[in-house]
Amino acid sequence: MSTALTLTTSHQPDGTPVLTAAGEVDMSNADEFAVALTRAVEAAPGQLTVNLTELQYLDSAGLAVLFPHVERIHLVTSPLLAPVLTIAGLADLMTVTPA
């Protein structure tokens, strides 16, 4: 049984591209998340907004996916995930916006 993860690409009203992840990210689907993120970053002309507010679970494998892209992405997160991102040091490297 694989971990449920839904990745949706969209645009904000201002045209900024948004990657929305819903479900859970763990070691079983981190690669899937990485592929989708890389693709979205490459497709985005500037900063990519990654919306994690619908994400129920994100472990270190998921964090490892985010790190290479810190300069190109902007994270929107829920209070649930915020402490983990802070502990991982991600919040220091990139813009993390609470939802």
Place this chain on the structure above:
Amino acid sequence: MSSAAERSSTSADVFAGDGEIGHDLGQVAWASTPLGDPSGWPQSLRTAVSILLSSRFPMWMAWGPDLTFFCNAAYRRDTLGRKYPWALGRPASEVWAEIWPDIGPRIDRVLSTGVATWDQALLLFLERSGYREESYHTFSYSPLRDDDNALVGMLCVVSEDTERVVGERRMTTLRDLGSDPSVVRTEEEMLTFAGRQLSRNGLDLPFTAIYLLDDDGSARLATAAGISAGHTAVPRTIAADDPTPVWPVAALVRGESPRVPLDGAPFVGLPTGAWSQPPAQALLVPLLQQGGTPYGFLVAGLNRYRPLDDGYRGFLELAAGHVAAGIASARSYQAQQQRAEQLAEIDRAKTAFFSNISHEFRTPLTLIMGPLEELRSRLGDTDQGVREELQVMHRNGLRLGKLVTALLDFSRIEAGRMQARYEPVDLAAVTADLASVFRSAVERAGLTFEVDCPPLPEPVYIDRGMWEKVVLNLLSNALKFTFDGAIRVRLRAEDGRAVVTVADTGIGVPAEEMPRLFERFHRIDNARSRSNEGSGIGLALVRELVGLQGGDISADSTVGEGTTFTIGLPFGSVHLPPGAVAAAEERDISATAEPFVEEALRWLPHASATSAPDEVVERRVQETTTDAPPNRAHVLVADDNADMREYLTRLLRSAGYRVEAVDDGRAALRSARVNQPDLVVSDVMMPGLDGLQLVAALRAEPRTAGMPVLLLSARAGQEASIEGLEAGADDYLVKPFAAAELLARVRTNVKLARLRNNHARWRTALVDSLQEAFFVCDDSGAVIEINTTFTDILGYGPEGLPYTAKHPWWPSLETEPEAHQQVADALTLLTGQTTGTYTIPVTHRDGHRLWVAAAFNQVQDPDTGRRVIVGTFRDVTAEHYAVQRESALAALSIRLSQADNLADALHGVLAELKGLWRATRVLAAVFDGSHTPTFATTDPHQRWDTLTDQRRQILIAVRDRPLLTTVADQTTGVGIAVEHPHGTMALWIDLGERRPVTEQDETLLALLAGHLGQGLHRVQQIDQQRETALALQRAILGPAQLPSGFAVRYAPATRPLKVGGDWYDTISLVDGQIAIVVGDCVGHGLQAATVMGQLRSACRALLLQDSSPSRTLTALDRFAAQLPGALCATVFCGVLDPTTGRLRYASAGHPPAIVTSPDGTTRMLDQGHSRPLGVRGRAERPEAEELVPPRATLMLYTDGLVERRRQPLTAGIDHVVAVIQNGRAHPIETLATDVMNQLSPPGGYDDDVAVLLYRQPGPLELEFAAERGGLAPVRSALRSWLERCGLDPTKAYNVLVAAGEACANAIEHGHRDNPGGRIHLRATATADGLHVSVTDSGRWKTPRPDVDTHRGRGLVLMRALMDAITVTPGATGTTIEMQARIP
């Protein structure tokens, strides 16, 4: 019951202690005394009276204002006399009016101070026999108190000492009379001395006078004491023809002993002696002269305060006897003085007389011996008795003949009329022949006899008859004084002479005696010899005879080594008178030899045909044990001459005495100590201990000091008899004596002794009659006196006295050091303390072990003033061993009862046996049929296969003996075969080499082994029962697998069973709910357990059918009604939804369950409560609902946990609540243990206890494959569990991430090289925290941050999100433990 009958019954009770006195007391008109009717007496009086009456010791008591008199039978007998029964119930002052001035103040003092009095030998003048009587009493007055503790009377314990005091006084006078050291004195001096001594006893002898009778029948006053010589009562003379003599002289001349009232004119103004009143009577005692009219008489004024009883009369007769003996002695001394002058003349006449008379003797002797020989040959075969008598006559005839011949020879030599006939003889052959005559006698005496007589170069001229006498005398002499070693006869030719030596290894002659050795009639005193017989002329004759042969004789001797006589005889005949030399003549040894040999044989033991000493003793034993009446006087005869001994025995026995005959002084002393004869008749001259020494030895010992001794001697003369009497002999008789005279003396002495020794005999009889052993020790611990019970118990008799420490009955220091030490300690106690008791082991003379319990007291010997110890003991061997057995059995039983199983029991028993015997070790092998036996021992390092072969063989040998038969080995120990439930058990106790195995050891072991066998079977039965019960318990107690989150405890009250009436149960229901039940049936043990099992099963079945607690209990009511014993069981039944914590419950009379929230608040689940099971009730059983909050603790329990005597149930519940609150942060198992430990009473639970604990939610346990894709469901389960734990979402998410990282790590690291392994996750909650552990079955790699950046990040996350993390790598996997605190 009428009141009169009641009264008589009551008084009968009071006086029941003694039939006769009680009856007379019952007759007293008590109502008219101040004490009133006995029914109204206080308990204290009743008690005092009953103690008084039941005592065998003389007592009287006085009670109440008038000091009303009571006494017991002993007092009546000893003291009260004619005042009985008049005295009963009268005022004491009336009863004892005559002595009231003496005793009244003493009684007053007791009653005023409450302090007891003590008077010893107090003189009191009693009027109990019709006159004022001098009496002495030792008594104590003790206070008596009534029920209110007020002094109301006194108890007198008294022993009357009159006999003793008066007796001692009289003995003193008699002793004084005999105490004059100057033996030889005139009659006048003697009488003055006697008068002075008599006057010193003014109590018994207020006045005395001694009259002597003159030849004309008139009496002459010799001395007066206590009365002036001029008084009319003691006229200077009383003429024979005086018609009104003051004293009846005529009667006294006839030997009578009249009593004279002192009431005539001559007796006015008599002196009073030591009293205030003059005597009223006088006793006149003749001063008897042996074989003649009395010397005179003694006038003795009588003590008016004592009756003239046998004792008084005997005393006066003895006093008169002393005076008479003194007169006899003085007169005989005077006679001897005169005789001495005649002696010189007599001596001169003696030689001639001897010569004549000896010659004259020979004729009648020949005429006696000739016909006697004739008679012997004619009658010897017909009658044993006749033959024996003839034998005696013959022997003594020979002896007399020998003596006469010797005397005749001597007188001939003196008179120079000895006719010798010298002939040339082969001296070697003649001497050897003579010596051979003595061979059998010498060898029978146990001596070596060496005759070394080689032929001489030429003949020697001798008179053969004379030579025979020389050799026989010397040999006889040698045998007489030689007790071991050899007698040697040697002949040599030396320096032209024949030299004959007769040498012995005997006692030798002291140097100072050597010059007189060959003197005639000289005898060496006190020489140890086979016989004291002898005339003292043997050696003198030898010298004369040798001289007549022209030879010479000399003696050479060393004391203790022997004597050698050397005779030198010249060869040839030139030295001899020519006319006397004759030619040689062939002839045999003459008849001279026979008397010498016969005589010598009589000295030797067992030589007599009829009167061997052992035979005499045997006859005595027969007499004493069979036909002798007990009061026949017992006479001990000691004489070394067998014929005399037999003669005395016959004579005395024919006169009705029991006679024991011994052959020397030592044997006499031994026998006297043991048999306590009434009289000892002893010869003065005996080898070993002579008669005088025997007397001295007897006088030196308390038990024999008073034993009368009659000495016999052939030595006449005053000197000898005085010597005997001085030594302490009671009488003296000179041989030859007439049979009638001997019998008269014996009779008198026995009678006097019985009178005199009454006191001593009474004491001896008393001591001997004690049922306890009695002994007296001196201050060194030496036993100096014992009684017969002592001998009966220990086997050591008075013949061995004194027994000095260490006494022969001490256990051996070598083999029994402990017992030896115990006795040594007891001796220290005995000699160091003034009083005490002890119990010690001792060894009987025959070697067997005894235990005795002794008590002792120090006392002062009244005669010597020395400190002695008087003790008694009794044989407590049986009690000792009984106690030992009882305590050993008890210890064994305890060991057996404490054991849970056979192995336990055996182990305990072996330890007990080891302790009991202080053994080196104890071994047990059970031969149960397997290859090697089951082995047990107290030595933890020992196994069957490490035992020595010897030990294994011993155990096998023990096994092969019959059951319960001990096998003892003196060097190693003792064993026994016991029936063990699994086969025969060989038991062996190693005692060590220095411990002998006693019979008691074996008895005890057999006893214990019997019990052990039974005990082991009982243990096995109990063991089997317990096994059964445990199986049952396992079957019925509760589920083997508890749902997670539960902890249970069960403690039954009844050992060794581990089941009881309480139970717990959990039942997983189909809808995921869990039913929980705790119940309590009435009672304990197996009975309750069976009921419990059925109820539990029923409850379980009902819950599976319908999950409503109240309906389940209702249904259970019906079930319980059918089940005996189930009535009144209490049950708490709940149904828990573990997801939500919702609990529905109902209680049938059960204590409320408790819920403790994480914050410490508690709730009692006391809703839904109703009656116990089976109890009828109209109301339906209620049901309640409760939510068990997250991380709260639910506890169900039975009342055994909280119910305590004398405490309200709520106190127990409060206690348990506190324990749960304190432990709410502990894991549930730990908490369960806390509860059981902390609630346990000091001695353990005394009721069944069941406890069930649950914490919401139960732990989460997950196991999943180590695959990347498997994490999502794990998270899902964990997420929902965390929710049930009541965590806020952030906290829950943090835990979720941390756990996720741990799982990811496990997959990444643990199973990188081994995919498909399993991972285990467990999460538990406590009130204030969570604990998550993740365990994999692989091995972690060393983290490589460069490669595994995100894994390293995972660890960082875990540490940040949780409060504590530990990683424990192991061989089989790695565990991550994580804890999170919940605020």
